[in-house]
Amino acid sequence: MKNRKNVNFTLLKTYLVLLVALLFSCLNNKPKQEQNVVNDVTQLNPIKVRGIVTPKSTAEIINVVKNHKGSISIGGGRFSMGGQTATENAIQIDMRKYNHIVSFSKEQKEITVQAGIRWRELIQFIDKYDLSVKIMQTYANFTIGGSLSVNVHGRYVGQGPIILSVKSIKVILANGDFVMASATQNQEIFYATIGGYGGIGIIAEVTLSLTDNCKLERSDKVMDIKDYYKYFTSTIRNNDKVVFHNADIYPNTYDEIRAISYSKTDKELTIKDRLKPNDGSFAMNRFAIKTVSSSSFGKWIRKTIINPIYYENNPVEWRNYEATYDVKELEPSSRNKTTYVLEEYFVPVEKFDSFYPKMIKILKENEVNVMNISIRHAKQDPGSIMAWAKTEVFAFVIYYKQGVTNKDKKKVKEWTQQLINAALSEEGSYYLPYQIHATKEQFLKAYPNAKEFFKLKKKYDPDYKFKNKLFDAYYRN
Structure with a gap:
């Protein structure tokens, strides 16, 4: 009996040692988090910064801006994908704890918030009053300030860039001044800051115009891609009942739309x-x-099995329900060898039929692993200097998978520049929050007001305090 107990005890110790070794091995397999390294959701752009500060008050932000002698970058949810929130040796101001509601009026349907608040938190608050946001991106994890900084849009029909729903902003300039800006007050700061990627100043507070929450019914229609423009202009474009709309192009054939x-x-x-x-x-x-x-078989399964089942019924839901998607649903188990990335191209609505064949040809020739292309609609921008919607446009949002090696990155850069040229040939543009692959010539052609923007940056930030990879690429020299 004693020998059996000794054997059992020995086995138990062995199991415990193996368990500890296994746990240690699992911990060691996790990627190490290097101190003061800022990355984005793709994990393609690790940037070593001098330090990260997380202010909770306006005074703290102003103190950093006034007293730090070096470079400053501004970050929120870090969903931009090309280093737009950081650069080497800068102090990054992480805005996510600067996230309170400042004021709210149900009667006037407006709310003022600190820029680090996430859309989910804002919607949770206004939902109690049967109100909803007018314009935002699909996912609710983004910060409000980050969304204004890139001038986001979403699936909202008859809307467009978020600037259309912004009543005013408060901005901290490079000299520490705290100024109010709107379409009627300090206009050049207002129109340069929204869509300005933190180049003019730090968006501190935002006042948004709200709308009513309401019940929505989903519907869908499958058609050939060549029939979509006529369908949209006759059925969706001027339909006041439609709140959200997008059309998904199915790869790898790219000939059918839902x-x-x-x-x-x-x-x-x-x-x-x-x-x-x-x-x-x-x-x-x-x-x-x-x-x-x-x-390709997986894409066929989605088109012929998964989507028909998913869209079999027409659910009725609240508008706010459809506005609170969580980006975690897209997050893979690992991004060590491959990662998922977005690109986006804008073309005037009347150029739809001439642009999409060029886009499809480039994607096929380069064998891009596209999961989805979503078509959105946006009205013309009312005046932001770095406007991507210079007219009424269709947005083509490409969600794709790529490898993480230098060879993979080089290949992506090649076909990205081809797509930018295709959009430019149709008097269109491309979106700046993604990987910075455009040549300077392409950038200036897509954003012809960039030189005016850079003059304003020189005016309000003469010592080039506010930096990130976007400005490193196109402004520094």
Whole structure:
């Protein structure tokens, strides 16, 4: 009996040693987090900064701006994908704890918030008053300041860049001044800061115009891509009932579209939740993305099996429910060998039929692993200097998978420059929050007011205090 106990004790010790070794091995396999390294969601752009500060008050931000003698960069959710929130040896101001609601008026349908608040937090607050935001991107994890900095848009029909819903902003300039700006007050600061990528100053507070929350019913229609422009202009473009709309192009054939709309309705809710839950594991979503990105067969499964099942019914839900997607549903288990990235191109609406064949040809010739292309609509920008919507436009949002080696990055740069040229040939543009692959010539052609913007940057930031990789590429020299 004694020998058996000794054997069991020896086995137990062995198991414990193996368990500890296994746990240690798992911990060692996790990527090490180097101190003061800022990266973005793609994990392609690690940037060593001098330090990171996380202010909770306006006074703290002003203190850093006034007293730090070197470079400053501004970060929020870090969903821009090319170093737009950092540069080497700068102090990064991480805005995410500067996130309070400053004031709110249900009667006037407006809210003022600190720029580090996330859309999810804002919507949770205004939902209690049956109000909703007018314009935002699809996912609610972004900070408000970050969204204004890149002048986001979403799936909102009859809307466009977020500047259309901004009543005013408060900005901290390079000299520490704290100024109010709007379309009627300090206009050049207002129109240079929104869509200005932190180049003019730090967006501290934002006052947004709100709208009513309402019930929406989803509907969808599958069609040939050649029929979409006529469908959109006749059915969606001037339809006041449609709130959200996008059209997904199916790779790898790129010849078919599923157009998806959410329209106002008085029907009974089929989804009772007012907001999407934000505590899920999203295992099914991630499995679907992995399947689609793995092969042409995976893309065929999505088109012929997954999507027809998903769109079989027409749910009725709250507008705010559709505005609270969590970006974690897109996050893969690892980005060590491959990663998922976005690119976006804008063309005037009347150029739809001439642009998409050029885009498809480039993607096919370069064998780009595209998971989805989403078509959105946006009205003309009212005056931001770095406007991407110089007219009424269609946005082509390309979600793709790429490798992380230098060879992979070089290949992406090649076909990205080809797509930029295709958009420019149709009097269009490309979006700046993504990887910085455009030549300076392409950049200046897509953003002809950039030289005016740089003059204003020189005026308000004469010592080039506010820096990031975007300005390193196109402004520094």
